[in-house]
Amino acid sequence: MFRRSLLPLVRPRPSDAPGLVYDSGVEEDGLILSGTTRLPATGETYPVKGGYLDLLGGRLGGDNVANLTNFLPGAGRGYEPLWRVRSLNLLTGEDFSNEREMEIIAQKVDPGRGGLYLDLGCSAGLYTRNLANTLGDAGDVVGIDISPSMLHEAARQARKAGATPSFARADAASLPFADDSMDGAVCGGTLNELGDPARVLRETHRVLKPGARLAVMGILKARTPNGRRLQRFLSTGGIQFFAPEELEEMLDAAGFEPDLPITHGAVFFAAGTRL
Numbered sequence: 001m002f003r004r005s006l007l008p009l010v011r012p013r014p015s016d017a018p019g020l021v022y023d024s025g026v027e028e029d030g031l032i033l034s035g036t037t038r039l040p041a042t043g044e045t046y047p048v049k050g051g052y053l054d055l056l057g058g059r060l061g062g063d064n065v066a067n068l069t070n071f072l073p074g075a076g077r078g079y080e081p082l083w084r085v086r087s088l089n090l091l092t093g094e095d096f097s098n099e100r101e102m103e104i105i106a107q108k109v110d111p112g113r114g115g116l117y118l119d120l121g122c123s124a125g126l127y128t129r130n131l132a133n134t135l136g137d138a139g140d141v142v143g144i145d146i147s148p149s150m151l152h153e154a155a156r157q158a159r160k161a162g163a164t165p166s167f168a169r170a171d172a173a174s175l176p177f178a179d180d181s182m183d184g185a186v187c188g189g190t191l192n193e194l195g196d197p198a199r200v201l202r203e204t205h206r207v208l209k210p211g212a213r214l215a216v217m218g219i220l221k222a223r224t225p226n227g228r229r230l231q232r233f234l235s236t237g238g239i240q241f242f243a244p245e246e247l248e249e250m251l252d253a254a255g256f257e258p259d260l261p262i263t264h265g266a267v268f269f270a271a272g273t274r275l
């Protein structure tokens with residue numbers, strides 16, 4: 001599903017102005033459910049199928065081994081019921097419901113401003129559909145991920161929740177959106193899985209409007225020797241962990257005015273305003 005009115009902002013390459021147009025397919029209330037979009041300048045086509053606009057085609061996207069698990073059959077279906085509902089309880093050591101997490105994210109990204117929001121590495125779409133329901137008629141959300149299995153599930157869950165966000169298969173390291181086109185961005189857990197998080201933050205800065213907010217949740221660098229040993233092992237698969245001061249430095253270097261990160265156990269919530 002992808003909102004037709006957002007297609008002009010979609011640029012498979014940053015120089016691809018003025019973006020995609022709708023060719024044909026099945027549409028419902030302005031949402032393309034399946035069909036074909038096209039880049040007029042080159043004639044290249046991009047399908048909407050399985051619940052998302054596919055901008056990667058045969059390309060894998062992403063750049064580390066950890067991501068490959070997200071491509072396994074059933075990865076999308078299992079992600080929220082098997083991991084996401086209890087992940088923050090485990091990682092924070094507190095009673096940390098998805099609702100509590102969403103409250104913090106909403107407070108940081110400020111959807112009260114309305115407009116267009118981006119969910120970077122949306123997986124099964126927890127942030128995307130919640131933000132879409134919070135925004136209602138005041139705005140739109142696009143969730144991007146590289147995993148077909150996750151995106152398919154994200155679209156299914158969104159429809160079940162009565163939300164109508166858009167989903168695209170795209171690489172966060174080369175965001176397929178026009179400069180200054182978004183009013184806010186969220187990123188739940190994905191920063192830890194990216195090969196080049198600094199590049200993704202720079203790309204996010206490029207697509208956000210000045211004054212827009214970015215809210216990021218993720219896992220901190222361990223403070224105990226056992227935790228550090230485990231994280232060293234996980235980092236061989238491409239997972240990275242951050243200290244609060246590193247998050248501030250990365251946000252600052254990408255052109256954001258960073259908030260002081262807040263931490264709960266092993267989890268951080270970082271945020272910044274796009275300068």
Ligand SMILES: C[S@@+](CC[C@H](N)C(=O)[O-])C[C@H]1O[C@@H](n2cnc3c(N)ncnc32)[C@H](O)[C@@H]1O
Binds near residue numbers: 062084144146
């Ligand atoms: C930790 S999960 C995200 C969880 C999700 N945001 C949530 O809150 O439930 C990381 C996701 O990022 C995706 N991902 C990894 N590298 C990516 C990239 N370069 N571009 C877009 N998505 C990526 C993975 O496929 C995976 O679904």
